[in-house]
Amino acid sequence: MSTLLQVRNLSTYFYTQDGVVKAVQDVSYEVAKGETIALVGESGCGKTVSALSILRLIPEPPGKIVAGQVMFDGTDLLKLSKGEMQQIRGAKISMIFQEPMTSLNPVLTIGRQLTETLEFHQGMKRKDALNEAIRLSKLVGIPHAEHRVKDYPHHFSGGMRQRVMMAMAISCQPQLIIADEPTTAVDVTIQAQLLEMIRDITNTLGTSVILITHNLGIVARYAQRVYVMYAGRIVEQGPAQAIYHDPRHPYTIGLLASVPRLDEPRKVRLAPIEGQPPDLIFPPVGCSFCPRCSQANSSCQENGHELVEVAPGHFTACGVACKELRHGR
Amino acid sequence: MLVALGAIFIPLFSPYGYAKQNLDALLQEPSWSHLLGTDELGRDVFTRLFYGARTSLAVGLFAQFVVIAIGLPIGAISAYAGGRTDNMIMRFVDVMFAFPDILLIILIRAILGGSIYMIFLAIGLVAWVNVARLVRGQILSLKQRDFVTAARAMGAPGRHIVLRHLLPNSLGPIIVLVTFGIPRAIFAEAALSYIGIGIPPPTPSWGTMIRDGYDLIFAAPHLVLFPAIAIGILMLAFTFLGDGLRDALDPRLRR
Amino acid sequence: MGDKTLIEIKNLKMYFPITSGLFLQKSIAAVKAIDDVSFSIRKGETLGLVGESGCGKTTVGKCILQLYRPTHGEVLFEGNNLCQLSNKQLRPLRQKLQVIFQDPYESLNPRFTAADIIGEPLKIHGIVRGREYRKRIEEVLDIVGLAPYMVNRYPHEFSGGQRQRLGIARALALQPSFIVCDEPISALDVSIQAQIINLLDDLQREFDITYLFISHDLSVVRHISNRVAVMYLGKLVEVADRDELYKAPLHPYTQALLSAVPIPDPAVEAQRSVIVLKGEVPSPINPPSGCVFHPRCYKAFEPCPTVVPQLEDIGDGHYVACHLYPTPQYEV
Numbered sequence: 001m002s003t004l005l006q007v008r009n010l011s012t013y014f015y016t017q018d019g020v021v022k023a024v025q026d027v028s029y030e031v032a033k034g035e036t037i038a039l040v041g042e043s044g045c046g047k048t049v050s051a052l053s054i055l056r057l058i059p060e061p062p063g064k065i066v067a068g069q070v071m072f073d074g075t076d077l078l079k080l081s082k083g084e085m086q087q088i089r090g091a092k093i094s095m096i097f098q099e100p101m102t103s104l105n106p107v108l109t110i111g112r113q114l115t116e117t118l119e120f121h122q123g124m125k126r127k128d129a130l131n132e133a134i135r136l137s138k139l140v141g142i143p144h145a146e147h148r149v150k151d152y153p154h155h156f157s158g159g160m161r162q163r164v165m166m167a168m169a170i171s172c173q174p175q176l177i178i179a180d181e182p183t184t185a186v187d188v189t190i191q192a193q194l195l196e197m198i199r200d201i202t203n204t205l206g207t208s209v210i211l212i213t214h215n216l217g218i219v220a221r222y223a224q225r226v227y228v229m230y231a232g233r234i235v236e237q238g239p240a241q242a243i244y245h246d247p248r249h250p251y252t253i254g255l256l257a258s259v260p261r262l263d264e265p266r267k268v269r270l271a272p273i274e275g276q277p278p279d280l281i282f283p284p285v286g287c288s289f290c291p292r293c294s295q296a297n298s299s300c301q302e303n304g305h306e307l308v309e310v311a312p313g314h315f316t317a318c319g320v321a322c323k324e325l326r327h328g329r
Numbered sequence: 330m331l332v333a334l335g336a337i338f339i340p341l342f343s344p345y346g347y348a349k350q351n352l353d354a355l356l357q358e359p360s361w362s363h364l365l366g367t368d369e370l371g372r373d374v375f376t377r378l379f380y381g382a383r384t385s386l387a388v389g390l391f392a393q394f395v396v397i398a399i400g401l402p403i404g405a406i407s408a409y410a411g412g413r414t415d416n417m418i419m420r421f422v423d424v425m426f427a428f429p430d431i432l433l434i435i436l437i438r439a440i441l442g443g444s445i446y447m448i449f450l451a452i453g454l455v456a457w458v459n460v461a462r463l464v465r466g467q468i469l470s471l472k473q474r475d476f477v478t479a480a481r482a483m484g485a486p487g488r489h490i491v492l493r494h495l496l497p498n499s500l501g502p503i504i505v506l507v508t509f510g511i512p513r514a515i516f517a518e519a520a521l522s523y524i525g526i527g528i529p530p531p532t533p534s535w536g537t538m539i540r541d542g543y544d545l546i547f548a549a550p551h552l553v554l555f556p557a558i559a560i561g562i563l564m565l566a567f568t569f570l571g572d573g574l575r576d577a578l579d580p581r582l583r584r
Numbered sequence: 585m586g587d588k589t590l591i592e593i594k595n596l597k598m599y600f601p602i603t604s605g606l607f608l609q610k611s612i613a614a615v616k617a618i619d620d621v622s623f624s625i626r627k628g629e630t631l632g633l634v635g636e637s638g639c640g641k642t643t644v645g646k647c648i649l650q651l652y653r654p655t656h657g658e659v660l661f662e663g664n665n666l667c668q669l670s671n672k673q674l675r676p677l678r679q680k681l682q683v684i685f686q687d688p689y690e691s692l693n694p695r696f697t698a699a700d701i702i703g704e705p706l707k708i709h710g711i712v713r714g715r716e717y718r719k720r721i722e723e724v725l726d727i728v729g730l731a732p733y734m735v736n737r738y739p740h741e742f743s744g745g746q747r748q749r750l751g752i753a754r755a756l757a758l759q760p761s762f763i764v765c766d767e768p769i770s771a772l773d774v775s776i777q778a779q780i781i782n783l784l785d786d787l788q789r790e791f792d793i794t795y796l797f798i799s800h801d802l803s804v805v806r807h808i809s810n811r812v813a814v815m816y817l818g819k820l821v822e823v824a825d826r827d828e829l830y831k832a833p834l835h836p837y838t839q840a841l842l843s844a845v846p847i848p849d850p851a852v853e854a855q856r857s858v859i860v861l862k863g864e865v866p867s868p869i870n871p872p873s874g875c876v877f878h879p880r881c882y883k884a885f886e887p888c889p890t891v892v893p894q895l896e897d898i899g900d901g902h903y904v905a906c907h908l909y910p911t912p913q914y915e916v
Contacts, residue, residue, distance in 0.1 A: 187636035192844035217846030272778030484678035
């Protein structure tokens with residue numbers, strides 16, 4: 001498995017009136033060819049910002065990628081010019097967003113939006129592009145594609161619009177697709193349809209996927225490797241099996257314990273993580289999870305966020321967990 | 330905000346009588362004894378400017394009172410009641426809106442005579458439509474929001490919902506509209522005075538001053554210039570006032 | 585937990601007319617949000633109402649509270665038919681029927697302080713005054729886990745989870761016996777959701793409150809409900825005791841719904857197969873004939889497109905509206 005994308009020590013900050021929001025701090029992850037990885041975390045943990053940083057879609061101001069490298073196929077994306085970056089976006093790396101309502105242009109037919117990408121990146125003529133658009137629409141499961149390409153986004157339901165986005169995303173055979181909470185805004189059964197479709201297509205085409213979500217179930221079903229993020233940093237990473245069966249960070253353990261599972265006997269009481277997510281302008285000193293952590297000891301305040309390998313491919317940033325912690329399941 | 334407040338209160342002071350004519354000193358350029366010069370009848374422009382300010386401001390403010398007094402309840406009732414009531418009221422509003430303003434004012438003047446109160450009323454009567462529309466729009470969208478539903482669910486009577494939930498939350502744009510309306514009313518008054526159906530002499534208002542001064546604009550430009558500048562400054566002042574008020578009332582900006 | 589029925593819904597229908605016309609608005613079609621739904625809730629229990637968007641579950645909640653006046657049917661609360669009461673008559677009853685909303689940002693008036701928010705129901709019903717009033721507010725704040733010094737803060741100064749607690753406090757102020765929880769945790773972070781669920785659980789036990797818990801999150805519903813009802817396109821398709829429903833779902837839609845929920849465990853997931861429904865949810869303006877689910881049903885057969893299935897009692901309090909049960913009626 002060769003590495004396709006490597007994010008190294010990425011830091012992205014936002015400079016606001018209230019202070020500097022350290023949205024992403026020293027984050028590193030990688031995706032191999034054909035692999036699906038997941039970035040898991042709650043709102044504000046920095047997963048979306050890190051993905052947008054890869055594609056350099058961070059508005060500057062107020063944002064700024066202050067450090068790090070994004071190695072894609074041997075090139076550092078952060079050093080490319082605007083024009084070169086445009087060649088990458090949509091063609092080599094494409095993105096699907098959470099809100100299908102707002103990600104599509106309401107005044108263009110979906111056919112036009114599809115052909116736009118094809119014409120720009122592949123230099124196709126309109127007629128060829130249209131045929132290709134129809135083919136792609138069929139591929140993502142849009143019924144009556146020949147007719148529907150002439151429709152506008154508001155003629156489609158949420159699930160269908162996500163399929164259109166998917167069609168746009170794969171239209172130029174990208175090597176990597178970043179899916180940012182693609183199913184948060186849709187119902188469970190549609191979610192199943194969409195995710196199965198994404199899996200089928202990416203398996204067939206050999207596309208790598210970065211799946212960004214807060215849903216632990218989706219991650220378990222579709223991702224091979226998982227990066228758990230909290231307060232702008234990666235707190236644990238490893239193969240999916242390892243993360244779920246042998247979590248080594250109190251946050252991961254807390255998350256897994258607080259979510260009710262359909263297949264387990266019903267617990268009388270859920271075990272929530274107490275407290276509130278941290279302020280990213282003034283993050284806690286030392287381990288950022290410390291204020292909410294049940295395992296914290298005195299050294300947590302000083303120790304940094306070094307990721308330490310506790311098992312092959314399995315890293316955790318928790319000083320305590322490295323040594324002794326086991327979850328009790 | 331301080332600038333705004335200052336601009337409003339300064340016009341209340343002045344040493345000269347506004348109607349006093351000094352026939353010896355006709356059409357003088359600005360000088361030390363008459364800071365902004367005199368007009369064609371020898372009256373001191375500076376004084377007239379300040380008295381004019383009072384008049385113009387009065388027009389602006391009272392006209393807006395009329396506007397709010399009529400526009401707000403109509404808009405609020407229409408939006409809250411919804412359905413056919415809303416429909417009927419809005420059709421009426423549309424008709425009023427389509428009516429040419431000047432004609433209406435002339436009509437009112439013909440009926441009510443030329444007193445200054447008529448001016449307030451007339452300007453108010455043509456301008457309330459915008460406020461009504463705005464209020465209605467605000468309330469219609471607020472009606473849908475969860476906290477309003479919560480109030481209904483706890484059994485709040487309609488009156489309570491409108492007064493404590495809907496109106497306070499719709500104030501923002503309304504304040505802006507009303508504070509902009511003041512200089513616009515002044516402008517309207519100026520226009521009316523210009524065509525002769527505004528404030529009767531010798532009461533100065535900035536509009537009448539511009540009117541009277543216009544004939545001599547090449548010989549004595551200061552007669553038009555100063556009132557015009559005054560109107561401009563006032564509009565700016567009210568803009569700041571409106572913004573300031575709106576921000577002050579937003580609880581989100583309180584720390 | 586007594587056996588007394590607190591709420592009973594009978595043949596509830598809620599149709600929203602679609603009108604057109606300049607002066608006189610004529611009704612040209614109707615959105616059938618709820619189409620003949622009946623169920624009951626016992627005192628002290630939690631009935632989970634699940635379904636996807638457009639199934640009508642939120643509308644059911646609003647109809648029970650008479651926030652929408654049902655087009656047809658009865659809503660019995662402690663034996664009284666709420667549909668027949670005027671707004672004035674309803675007002676005193678509203679103390680006992682409350683609601684918690686989904687969006688913690690939208691459900692609180694941004695201009696009200698926490699004290700105003702919790703105090704509003706107290707003021708409207710004239711329950712307590714003066715010092716008693718302040719005392720009650722602080723009491724309720726404490727019950728939901730917020731500190732008393734937060735009394736004068738505005739909603740924007742609270743986090744999402746805290747605002748939701750405020751919303752719960754507001755609902756509790758009048759000591760209701762029934763609360764409609766309309767997706768109360770969907771808008772919250774995962775780590776906060778558990779906190780709120782536990783809170784709701786505790787409150788139920790302490791104050792003997794009955795809940796209608798509306799949600800699309802099947803895992804959470806399973807945790808908190810005693811019985812679960814599944815809705816699709818305005819109709820009830822299955823009702824059962826919680827464990828029964830999750831262990832042995834009978835209606836094809838329920839089965840698809842459950843299989844679509846991913847379980848946070850890769851080993852388990854590798855073994856599961858997902859039932860992927862074809863197509864989209866049809867429009868409630870023009871629902872399919874017969875069984876409303878039949879166009880997407882992978883088990884549809886002969887009678888499904890023509891005959892509307894009734895909610896049948898299969899035994900043990902398990903009800904299904906499907907031609908496959910109690911026994912499939914084949915017509916050869």
